[in-house]
Amino acid sequence: MGWDLRWTHRPGAPTTVVLLLHGGQADSEQATKWSNLAVLRMRPFARAARLAGRDQFAVAMIRYTVRGWNGAKASPVVDTRAALEDIAAAYPGLPIVLVGHSMGGRVALAVADDARVSDVIGLAPWVVLPEMRSHAGLRTFFVHGIPDRVTSARASREAVESLQAQDRTASFVGMKGENHAMLRRSGTWDQLLRGYLREAVGASPEGRPPTELEQLGASAAAGGVATVI
Numbered sequence: 094m095g096w097d098l099r100w101t102h103r104p105g106a107p108t109t110v111v112l113l114l115h116g117g118q119a120d121s122e123q124a125t126k127w128s129n130l131a132v133l134r135m136r137p138f139a140r141a142a143r144l145a146g147r148d149q150f151a152v153a154m155i156r157y158t159v160r161g162w163n164g165a166k167a168s169p170v171v172d173t174r175a176a177l178e179d180i181a182a183a184y185p186g187l188p189i190v191l192v193g194h195s196m197g198g199r200v201a202l203a204v205a206d207d208a209r210v211s212d213v214i215g216l217a218p219w220v221v222l223p224e225m226r227s228h229a230g231l232r233t234f235f236v237h238g239i240p241d242r243v244t245s246a247r248a249s250r251e252a253v254e255s256l257q258a259q260d261r262t263a264s265f266v267g268m269k270g271e272n273h274a275m276l277r278r279s280g281t282w283d284q285l286l287r288g289y290l291r292e293a294v295g296a297s298p299e300g301r302p303p304t305e306l307e308q309l310g311a312s313a314a315a316g317g318v319a320t321v322i
Contacts, residue, residue: 094124096172097156098179101139104148109211109294110180111142111190113154114197116219117169121161131195132156137279138192138216138286145287149294151184162196169196170203181209188212190290195219195244195273198235202252205231212293212314216282217241217273220248227256233263234289234313236282238271239321250319257317264313267321281322285310 113135117125125132135154142152155176157169180189188211193201198218205213206226215235227233233256237246246267256263266285271278288303288310303311312318 094158096158096175097127098153098176099127099156100151100153101136102143102150102152104151106148107146107151107184107187108149109146109190110151110153110184110187111139111146111192111290112173112176112180113139113142113152114169114173114191114193114200115155115157116193116195116197117157118161118196120163121159122163123160125157125160127156129160131160134194134275135192135197137283138194141283141286142190142192142290145290146294150290151187153180162199167203169200173200173204174207177204177207177209188294190214190294192216192286193218194275198244199224202226205233212289214286214289215249216275216286217244218249219244220252222248222252222255225252225255227259227261229261231261232293232314233261234266234310235264236266236268236285238273238275238277239267239269240271241273243273253317253319262314262316264316264318265320266309266313266318269321281306285313289314 198215288307292311
């Protein structure tokens, strides 16, 4: 069983594709299933992306072949690069936004040298600075729980500062009282994501005033933000 791509929203004429990248483990050759918790954890963000873009975003989720990164194999990176080819074939010329949790954030950063990737949004990402890839037009946004003991909020902030030093558009929002599972303040993650996506790709408004958190997400897309909420 290889990797799989599942479309959760396919409007008639989208302007952007959002790809959700789930987390995993450092080392595991165990097959990934759609029922794994790490995969299911991305479903609310797929919904948030659909709501943010209304009929402007095509939204997809990937399921990696195996659950682990697996050292030099970088197993999910191989899968994701193949998925990018399938997405580009389905929607030629459309920018692709990557939204990755934990290991999914590491995957997103590893493939961010692909010019078709317009934005990387890391949710509690597993950041390994030497592996980070980028290109001149890439925008990066990391959201991280400050008490997270699985991945490092400090590493996320240092990565953003490194990108900002290179005159890249990069932002960081730290969250007090939030852990790696993103469950204690789940609505905050959703609102930041929706605000960012609307600003970054110019989605039409919903006809209601944006919340403060959506405004913060929009600010992160428009320029450099580094704050803790």
